Amino acid sequence: MSDTTIRADAHLPRQGTAAGGARPVVEVAVGILLQPDGRFLLTSRPPGKVYAGYWEFPGGKLEPGESVAQALARELHEELGLRIEPASVSRWREQLVDYPHALVRLHFCRVTAWQGALQMREGQQAAWERLPVRVQPVLAGTLPVLQWLGEEAACDKPPT
Numbered sequence: 137m138s139d140t141t142i143r144a145d146a147h148l149p150r151q152g153t154a155a156g157g158a159r160p161v162v163e164v165a166v167g168i169l170l171q172p173d174g175r176f177l178l179t180s181r182p183p184g185k186v187y188a189g190y191w192e193f194p195g196g197k198l199e200p201g202e203s204v205a206q207a208l209a210r211e212l213h214e215e216l217g218l219r220i221e222p223a224s225v226s227r228w229r230e231q232l233v234d235y236p237h238a239l240v241r242l243h244f245c246r247v248t249a250w251q252g253a254l255q256m257r258e259g260q261q262a263a264w265e266r267l268p269v270r271v272q273p274v275l276a277g278t279l280p281v282l283q284w285l286g287e288e289a290a291c292d293k294p295p296t
């Protein structure tokens with residue numbers, strides 16, 4: 137777990153903070169679908185959703201009783217028509233993000249195998265990207281992943 141909470145759009149008021157109560161944390165499963173050549177899948181947030189048009193890794197909120205892997209498998213199927221096996225999912229990192237609309241804990245998972253052809257079932261767009269990404273704007277809670285992937289790629293390079 138990263139020990140820093142990202143505060144997105146810090147100038148905007150926070151929803152759900154009335155009466156001084158603790159803000160509930162929304163658990164979110166996020167998939168980093170990696171091709172053998174290093175490309176990864178980004179999708180745009182569908183019209184009508186908060187931060188519509190921003191690019192993110194595919195995924196969504198956990199439903200009651202679901203594990204991260206189960207939620208990810210359900211979301212990838214619902215949103216993109218892809219099937220993944222639990223064995224091809226590995227939990228990677230977590231990040232807490234304080235958005236005006238919600239406080240979310242992102243559970244990032246690496247996914248190396250899937251079945252099916254991409255279907256844009258929610259009117260979103262998809263792009264197989266490598267660093268630096270061409271698509272813009274990228275969601276605040278997605279940016280750290282790009283940094284982590286960049287750090288990994290730098291570590292994998294042989295010394296010059």
Ligand SMILES: Nc1nc2c([nH]c(=O)n2[C@@H]2O[C@H](COP(=O)(O)OP(=O)(O)OP(=O)(O)O)[C@@H](O)[C@H]2O)c(=O)[nH]1
Pocket residue numbers: 164165166185186187192193194195196197233235238240242275276277278
């Ligand atoms: N899937 C995904 N969500 C992310 C990423 N980064 C990030 O901050 N999030 C946040 O995690 C939450 C994902 O929830 P979601 O997409 O299922 O739900 P939503 O808020 O759009 O609402 P809804 O599905 O209830 O209509 C959103 O608040 C979104 O801003 C990311 O890379 N992928």
